[in-house]
Amino acid sequence: MFGRLTLEAFKHEASQNIAVLSMVLGGIALICLISYLKAWKWLWTEWLTTVDPKRIGIMYIVVVLIMFFKGFSDALIMRLQQALSVGDSQGFISSSHFQEVFSAHGTTMIFFVGMGAMFGLMNLIVPLQIGARDVAFPFLNAVSFWLFASGAALSLVSLALGSFSTAGWLSYPPLSGLQYSPNEGVDYWIWVVQIAGVGSTLGGINFLVTILKMRCPGMTLMKMPIFIWSALCTMALVVLAFPILTATLYMLTLDRYLLTHFFTVDGGGNYMMYVNLIWAWGHPEVYILILPMFGVFSEIVPTFSEKRLFGYVSMVWALILIAFYSFIVWLHHFFTMGASPKVNVFFAVMTIIIAIPTGVKIFNWLFTKFRGRVHFTSPMLWFFAFLLNFTVAGMTGILLSAPPVDFQVHNSLFLIAHFHGMVIGGVLFGFFAAFTYWFPKYTGFVLDEKLNRYAFWCWSGGFLLAFMPLYMLGFMGATRRLDHYDASTGWQPLFIVVGIGSIVILCGASIQLFGLFWSIKNRKKNWDRTDGDPWNGRTLEWATTSPPPIYNFAVIPTVDQLDPLWAIKRGHSPKPEKRYEDIHLPKNTPMAMYIGALSLVFGFAMTWHIWWMAIVSLVAILIAIIIRLSGDDEHEIITIAQVKEIEAAHKRKMESYE
């Protein structure tokens, strides 16, 4: 009846029980709060059934915050364990639980924090920046989000029921094969990643078409804002890379469920093929995470330097080249595989070459600031921290790209320090910058600047404390994923520094969370009085009101140059006429959420081998899709009168705050 799911699945270690208990209590508290505020109907009509990309983007960010909390807790557990578990002391968690924790940490951070932040930004910014009212396929967009959310939910379920994978965030076989991981852990991992991955592929298709087809009149490719260029390259990478992940996971699934021999040790299988395939997706994936952040900084630096972006064309080509090269460097993740020197050299050289377009971007940002009027606002602070950390981590990446060096330090903490410099110093700081920069666009008020600064200093100081010692530890021979080591290694002092660093980062994250609530509470004080353009922005999203109306633009803008809003503000372009028209928008539908929920059930059933439930949910998903695709295109019309009323109401609201 319940497959392999027995009461055993509820038994956990003490530390995990605390996590499960707090998660369940948090959930109950949330349900009580919503009921107390009588917000269910509002939640349903305004959020859960929405197909508005702005709303979907905000929901992405909410999921990202929740998952960040989870992934960050994992990180703290690991660092605390490593600071304590020396010699006779065994720390506070068992080694098998430690393995679950590092597997969950990587999976959570890459698939749900990184990808979620990236797709959240796409949803929020792309339609506004290209002067569109919507994305190309609004319903598909909602499906993407709900698949992402159900993947995230399944990973939360894995915390409470049974155990998660112990095979690391990429689940290399043969360890992840049936022989060495017979329980449900790897199956959880497979379905968590597979469900979210399908959502990402669909999202990639959607935004690619949105950018190619829905730009406002006059916005030719070379007049697109640079963030849109970064989004275009990212989405191209998504649609080219994610199918490889899907296929690879598919084969691992068959190995585990139908006893095929793709990646097994016996039967003629080849487990190094898995490693090749997963990195053929995995390397583009890291660029999928970082390219949008390059776009973010390319928007922030000119705005806060009051200068146009230096070298727009070279920036575009750098993005395209990075996207291209990202597909021919995957082997540098496993130089130690034993490929011939010629193969290793090819991938080493390609890896080194990627540094060139990246360097072009760094210099372009520096030249943008040169002789500009630089405002040291918190998005810019994040930029400076990014510049420092990304350059250091980039240089250590170049070190790692030389096979002889890589042979020495591969799988050591040196590598961990390198890629955390990229993903925290690059992706996460970029996301924080974006969050601060675009926050007023979607809420109408700015975040508290002072708290932002405190958070920033905690984060950058904490980051240096938590990750610079890892370079040294790596040289001293400390490998990654250690849950215990001998006192004679002399590593403990550095591990304690690392632990302190992660506590400092915790302070930074707490200040940010507090700052978010503080700013919401004091929103009247921090109201954006400029009505939608608090930073003297250059691009179209700042041309509409904050928060933007559901249709984004009452009048679709026309552009004839880069930085169209500056041109209007400086009198180089005429102000747009207010000629209103009827606006067609897609209707809300709960179908996307149903599909997401059914996928969650399907993933859960497959994990626990509950075949009847898997079949029922799969059939239900198909029926839901057929129902949706059998209906008419559902649009609703906002008439000219309604548009005028919405615009006037916004104006009255703004005047009341004066």
Added chain:
Amino acid sequence: MSKKPVTIHHQDTLEPHPDTRLPDPHQDTFSKTTQGFWIYLMTDSLLFATLFCTYGVLHSETYDGATSKDLFSLTTAFVETMILLVSSVTCGLGMLAAIQNKRKFVITWLAASFILGASFVAIEIHEFIQLVQDGNSWKESAFLSSFFTLVSTHGIHVSFGLLWMAVLMAQVYRLGITVITFRRLIVFSMFWHFLDLVWIFIFTFVYLLGVI
């Protein structure tokens, strides 16, 4: 829907959608959907490409079991190829009928494609059962694992195509050739031809090269 046969041209498929009033004529739902579907097909072909690569790597890993030379029958594969190619032709004729707004012919041609597609799937299942009964299941060797996976993934695609076709026939029967059903028919035919193309690759790289 008027009874008189009306030719539907592409520009007639523009729907009342805000974007169509913009100066750029390529922003209508029809061209967005077809472009999106082309990109989807590209992702799908990458999925197949991954499976083809895997098959290429594992082709000789027979683990002392049967090799491709021992197993493959070119006759069956050729019959399957012909069936699928003819189903593509009938599907194409159905699309021509859709352009001429002949509802009955659309359904007839789609039904023909459906029967051909279903018989393709039936032959494939029969072939698989034969292999398994002879003791050559996917569990025996990496070669057989990759063979079964690649070919049956295509077969599963065809089966979903059949389901899609059935739904479309019902829609055309109920609604006639409208802007929406026309768009859906075009997208479906892209899918069907794509599966044909993938099969040509399977026929060439798996069956033809397999018996050499």
